[in-house]
Amino acid sequence: MTDLSDRILVQEHFAREHEPSKLNAEETAKLRDEIKDLLVQEDAALVAHYYTDPEIQSLAEETGGCVADSLEMARFGTSHPASTLIVCGVRFMGETAKILNPEKSVLMPTLEATCSLDIGCPEEEFSAFCDQHPDRTVVVYANTSAAVKARSDWVVTSSIALDIVEYLKDQNQKIIWAPDQHLGRYVQKQTGADVFLWDGSCIVHEEFKAKGLQDLKSVYPDAKVLVHPESPEAVVELADVVGSTSQLINAVANSDNQTFIVATDAGIFYKMQQAAPDKTLIEAPTAGNGATCRSCAHCPWMAMNGLENLRDVIVKKDQEITVDPEIREKALIPLQRMLDFSQQRRVAVKGNA
Numbered sequence: 174m175t176d177l178s179d180r181i182l183v184q185e186h187f188a189r190e191h192e193p194s195k196l197n198a199e200e201t202a203k204l205r206d207e208i209k210d211l212l213v214q215e216d217a218a219l220v221a222h223y224y225t226d227p228e229i230q231s232l233a234e235e236t237g238g239c240v241a242d243s244l245e246m247a248r249f250g251t252s253h254p255a256s257t258l259i260v261c262g263v264r265f266m267g268e269t270a271k272i273l274n275p276e277k278s279v280l281m282p283t284l285e286a287t288c289s290l291d292i293g294c295p296e297e298e299f300s301a302f303c304d305q306h307p308d309r310t311v312v313v314y315a316n317t318s319a320a321v322k323a324r325s326d327w328v329v330t331s332s333i334a335l336d337i338v339e340y341l342k343d344q345n346q347k348i349i350w351a352p353d354q355h356l357g358r359y360v361q362k363q364t365g366a367d368v369f370l371w372d373g374s375c376i377v378h379e380e381f382k383a384k385g386l387q388d389l390k391s392v393y394p395d396a397k398v399l400v401h402p403e404s405p406e407a408v409v410e411l412a413d414v415v416g417s418t419s420q421l422i423n424a425v426a427n428s429d430n431q432t433f434i435v436a437t438d439a440g441i442f443y444k445m446q447q448a449a450p451d452k453t454l455i456e457a458p459t460a461g462n463g464a465t466c467r468s469c470a471h472c473p474w475m476a477m478n479g480l481e482n483l484r485d486v487i488v489k490k491d492q493e494i495t496v497d498p499e500i501r502e503k504a505l506i507p508l509q510r511m512l513d514f515s516q517q518r519r520v521a522v523k524g525n526a
């Protein structure tokens with residue numbers, strides 16, 4: 174993994190070097206107006222992740238786009254009539270949009286925005302790993318390249334992972350899980366499925382520390398602890414609620430609790446605060462004394478999305494996602510399987526309500 178760790182470090186450094194410059198209020202307002210006009214002019218819709226800058230999230234909301242987790246971002250693209258999707262997030266999200274919508278142009282503010290899970294799971298190595306275990310069903314997290322998805326049987330996001338693995342376990346299937354080892358371990362523990370793990374991780378969630386969280390809990394004994402399952406096992410064990418970004422936002426909105434300690438990317442605070450303006454949200458502690466710039470609880474690649482490069486890509490159309498047609502065709506199968514599964518679950522839940 175050392176070579177992969179080095180690659181992650183290089184890309185992380187690049188992302189931090191290319192973080193958009195800070196804008197003043199006047200510049201921000203001007204850019205927002207410009208982008209709103211351009212979206213109409215170019216028949217484009219903004220699809221933004223919860224971890225992006227609040228300015229981008231609010232623009233997506235105001236222009237009829239979407240702000241969501243990976244699953245909903247994928248679903249939104251297929252149901253919206255716009256001919257161009259502008260995906261604000263990281264590269265695998267743009268690729269997913271393109272796989273599902275080959276007839277649409279999919280642009281991103283920068284194609285350099287990647288993810289440590291994606292970098293940490295190169296297709297060739299992963300494929301060789303799968304070949305060694307031909308009896309296992311291959312389940313990959315959405316945070317992977319199109320080529321890795323093409324090698325899989327199922328794609329999952331954190332909001333549907335438990336349901337899908339539970340279903341596979343009921344079919345007596347043994348599983349290869351990649352790339353996030355922490356989420357995989359959590360899913361394994363919750364479902365009791367036979368899961369063989371790839372050892373990738375998210376550099377943001379890996380920074381959350383159990384000792385610091387334990388200390389913070391003693392300062393706020395009434396706070397509910399919300400944890401994304403990409404966090405290390407010891408942090409997950411301290412959680413009151415473990416869930417995907419959408420599930421954590423719902424937990425804040427629907428709980429009677431007043432105070433929450435939140436262990437996921439800080440970008441989520443925009444939506445949480447919007448869902449429950451009167452509640453108090455506290456960032457879970459990261460590396461403490463050993464803090465580095467990784468300890469800011471904000472993804473360096475999500476942070477590469479800014480208003481300026483967003484405006485530029487709508488004008489220049491130069492950061493366009495392309496996916497090899499053969500890979501696209503293969504990757505569509507496990508992706509569509511996930512969307513169909515999730516749709517059936519929704520219908521079943523509605524029917525039982």
Ligand code: SF4
Nearest residue numbers: 288289375376377472
């Ligand atoms: S927060 Fe982690 S999992 Fe999400 S895009 Fe960034 S590195 Fe990848």
